Amino acid sequence: MNAPIANPARTNPGMDEETFEQFAEQLQRYVRERLIPAEKDVIENDRVPEDILNEMREMGLFGISVPQEYGGAGLNTRQYARVVNIMSYAAPAFRSIFSINIGMFASALKNGGTEAQRQEWYPKLIEGRIACFGLTEPGSGSDSAAMQTTAVPDPDGNGWILNGSKRYITNAPHADVALIMARTEKEALPKNAHVSAFIVPMDTPGISTGSPDKKMGQAGSHISDIMLDDVKVPGDALLGGETGQGFRFAMQSLDNGRISVGAAATAYARRALDSALRYANERKAFGEPIARFQLIQAMLADSETEIYAAECMMKDVTERVDRGENTIAKAAAFKVFASEMCGRVVDRVVQIYGGAGYLAEYDAERFYRDARIYRIYEGTTQILQLQIAKHMLREWEKVHG
Numbered sequence: 001m002n003a004p005i006a007n008p009a010r011t012n013p014g015m016d017e018e019t020f021e022q023f024a025e026q027l028q029r030y031v032r033e034r035l036i037p038a039e040k041d042v043i044e045n046d047r048v049p050e051d052i053l054n055e056m057r058e059m060g061l062f063g064i065s066v067p068q069e070y071g072g073a074g075l076n077t078r079q080y081a082r083v084v085n086i087m088s089y090a091a092p093a094f095r096s097i098f099s100i101n102i103g104m105f106a107s108a109l110k111n112g113g114t115e116a117q118r119q120e121w122y123p124k125l126i127e128g129r130i131a132c133f134g135l136t137e138p139g140s141g142s143d144s145a146a147m148q149t150t151a152v153p154d155p156d157g158n159g160w161i162l163n164g165s166k167r168y169i170t171n172a173p174h175a176d177v178a179l180i181m182a183r184t185e186k187e188a189l190p191k192n193a194h195v196s197a198f199i200v201p202m203d204t205p206g207i208s209t210g211s212p213d214k215k216m217g218q219a220g221s222h223i224s225d226i227m228l229d230d231v232k233v234p235g236d237a238l239l240g241g242e243t244g245q246g247f248r249f250a251m252q253s254l255d256n257g258r259i260s261v262g263a264a265a266t267a268y269a270r271r272a273l274d275s276a277l278r279y280a281n282e283r284k285a286f287g288e289p290i291a292r293f294q295l296i297q298a299m300l301a302d303s304e305t306e307i308y309a310a311e312c313m314m315k316d317v318t319e320r321v322d323r324g325e326n327t328i329a330k331a332a333a334f335k336v337f338a339s340e341m342c343g344r345v346v347d348r349v350v351q352i353y354g355g356a357g358y359l360a361e362y363d364a365e366r367f368y369r370d371a372r373i374y375r376i377y378e379g380t381t382q383i384l385q386l387q388i389a390k391h392m393l394r395e396w397e398k399v400h401g
Ligand code: COS
Pocket: 133, 135, 136, 141, 142, 143, 144, 145, 191, 192, 247, 248, 251, 252, 254, 255, 328, 377, 378, 379, 380, 383, 387
């Protein structure tokens, strides 16, 4: 099937502002005319239909942040966040399937990949191969550096042998490749230099995935365990060709991933609010639409105000990234605010829907369930509060210490 939207990487490798704006406008239309009507199918069958996946591939979404010199669209962070934001107005599964490629894997290649690794993997991302990101384990989540997966030098060559397991890995059941963080030193080292990152094709012997976990929401997006049992990878699978860098690469990817989650939560809050606004105008009580009642209006207005704040944060933090500023704390702050705000908005939306908000037949109930994970994955609110405070205290120390 022909792509409904031209792939911007092909039509204008420059991705200047005008071209990007045209793309963004077309993408918005695609979301409203194609993705939203397909949501019922995604929810009922718990998968993104193959024809939509192929359309997304054709549009170049799976490699949209790959630099132009490698054939990608080369979007900057502000544009990439806009794309995620536009796509996330529809059911979360549509973002989930391509967001690890562009938010985590492509950014790990950009921050840490060798030239040969970029040459090999960027084209595969652009083609639409699916990537996953293996950091979390059964025994380590927020304390990610406490991972137990090991990588030891292969006695038969210059490669590595990986053993261990990873948990809650988004897209693992569909992935062609994983970035696996593993210990290359038994003991923990300062700055978590015991961690290294490996690019591991998912068809490597010794790799298997568990069955997809049953979840509270986000139908159509799948997570599962990854088991690594004597998985042999060549020496050039080590990201950046150097041990001890894996934690830093993972954290840098997470900075980018947190912007993606913030952009998604902001859009989903907007979607839920639009739905509540429509419902409040349709539903009557005491003889008039409930939108006329001031206590309903207060919930609508508070939600609008908070979404606007998150949209401003998204623009600000992404422009700072593109200016080369250190945005670790601001990316965390955006993710915290947007995800918590989305939680408050979907809660109000259920309230505005009233009894109907509790029924699976109406959208409000699934908005409420789908939004809950935004406050947890890619760094819980609590872990990110610690990160923000660490950076505040550091700055204070620099000035006053
Ligand atoms: N960019 C570059 N380098 C970074 C970095 C970043 N964003 N974050 C950390 N580093 C490097 C730095 O060298 C840092 O030392 P300095 O801060 O002194 O320069 C070093 O790594 C250690 O960082 P940090 O002190 O933050 O590590 P801790 O072990 O104290 O804390 C936390 C690690 C808890 C913050 C980390 O494990 C984490 O983010 N956990 C949440 C994991 C997560 O988000 N999981 C989601 C699932 S993965 S999809």
